[in-house]
Amino acid sequence: MWDNIMVLVAAPVFSVQLVLDGLFIGATFALAAYGLALVWGVMNVKNLAQGDFVIAGGYIAWWLGKQGIHPLWGLPAAIIIMFAFGWFIYVTIIRRVIDKDLFTSLLATFGLAIVMAQGLNLMFGPEVQTAESDFAIRSMWDNNLTIAEIKVLAFVLCGILAVMVVLFMKRSRMGQAIRATAQDARAARVMGIDTDKVYAFTYSLNAAICGAAGAMISMIWVIQPFYGISHSIRSFVIVTAAGFGNLPGVIMAGLGLGVVENLGGFVFGAEFQQAIVVGLLLVVLVWRQIQQRKLRQVVS
């Protein structure tokens, strides 16, 4: 571990590389986490299948790539297919758990996560896959710093998607309805908003966002049927750290998580990468708890 830290100190360019890679992957984490924040904030559903939506989106892009279609086309394909899939899941499962107690939605989506992971495993096999995008890899500073163009492109696309979602939420009729429902579902119903449709749309939008993030991840990183759970935990880490209504917070936390995970994975060894994510989750949860304890003392 100390050796690895010394490497970073001796070769600062290498740590720049790690940070950059972390930022690129962190952007996709932030995107998926924003979807979770949406679903959590608007309909109070803790979607543990979040990561599996991501992986499913990734497999759509990868499968298209295997058919000879460029995996970038997987991005719109994943958005459309996952939107439809999200709607289907809402109608069959989520609608029935939405007004039950907190644990119900968590467990139902966990069951969904198991079904999805196994379904993907049966369809595509358990191997670790990457969608080949055939973009150039640029090197800088005597080949010490390499940047794959696809990563930059994915980063930009993540930004564009985020802006589109924000504009949609601010400007469109449906976006306004979603925000109204989030504020007070009953009042929204009284005002003539069809909250059931709003919920369905929110959940589908979340699935579509996840699908987009997954398509990106399949091109710049790796996907595997059972990686879903760690993506879910990442989303929970980010949302818990940032809160739901806080888009800048989600972006910062997402990018930060990517960087910390990448640096930590190098310093402690790659086998610790998942442990780092989970460790961060526990740290964030305990930290929130300390905050709340302070709050409680103030009230009393």
Add this chain to the structure above:
Amino acid sequence: MNSNFSLKIHLPLLVFGLAAPFVFPGLQYQIATLWVMVLFALTWDVMGGQMGYNSLGNIFFFGVGMYASAVIQIAQFADVGAFTAARGAIVVEYTDAQYYQGLVLGILASGFVAAATAFALGWTVFGLRGPYFAIGTLGMALAAGELMGTWEWVGGGGGIGMPVFPGSAQAKGLTFYFLTFAAAILTFVTLQWVYKTRFGLAINAIRDDEEKAEAMGIHTLRYKSVAWAISAFFLGISGALFGNIVGFVEPLEVAFPTVTFGIFMVAMTLLGGKGTLWGPVLGAILFHVIKEATWTYFLGWQWVALGMLIIINVVFFQQGIMGWLMEKYPEKFGIIVEDKGGSK
């Protein structure tokens, strides 16, 4: 419970448990696993059903107990680091007495180590409520498996070979069969007793309204930690037994099987009906029998089926079998409730 009920349910189960390894020698391992499953469901229900804290990572204590017993059984007569580094190349010759001494110590210690871990963790984890608790514990169990895989002293990802049982395979099977059966009975009897005491009332009060319970003067954190420690104690023991049955301790598949056993215990309890004493037992038996009967014919679809079962169970049948029975025949359960004070 009146004596009539006890005769109808307890006695047949006891007779079945005692006679099973002799009547169905081929199914001995499966039935031993069944008792472990019953224990799993019962211990999960302490938290999930009776106290309203739904943990998705209780399997953590199973693994802790398994590793604790493995280390203790080996460390008595060999250096653990050297033993695991040699990957079984060092064969430690135990005498019978040494083996049993190690086994008994290992089983007992695993229970206490797991309980102590739960108690210590409780101080940090119990500030989390609802979904945060579930996800926090899930993360804990996932991380434990990963971290154990990197700890070379206990064998890392390669695992530890447990000391070999002195005697025939048949004797080993019978010994551990009865140990698991005894552990399940011990768990059941202890929980039955616990639920009748003030402690049981207190954790039920926490489930119903934690703030109010605290306002009534119940030291909720202490009760929660103790409840978790009770559940962890038995899970630790089951871990020690299971480790010895399998004969090999490995972090991801055997010791911390979060997505298999860790989820089974939740699914079984929900199936049987959470928050009841018999619900988890019923759910575990039903689930295990169905699983063992159908698992081999599904070929990869079994996990899809499991996930579907959880979804359907949660969405359409949340009260479970016992809860459904209670709704359908309240007078039967109502009579039992009245009898509690009087005839017993």
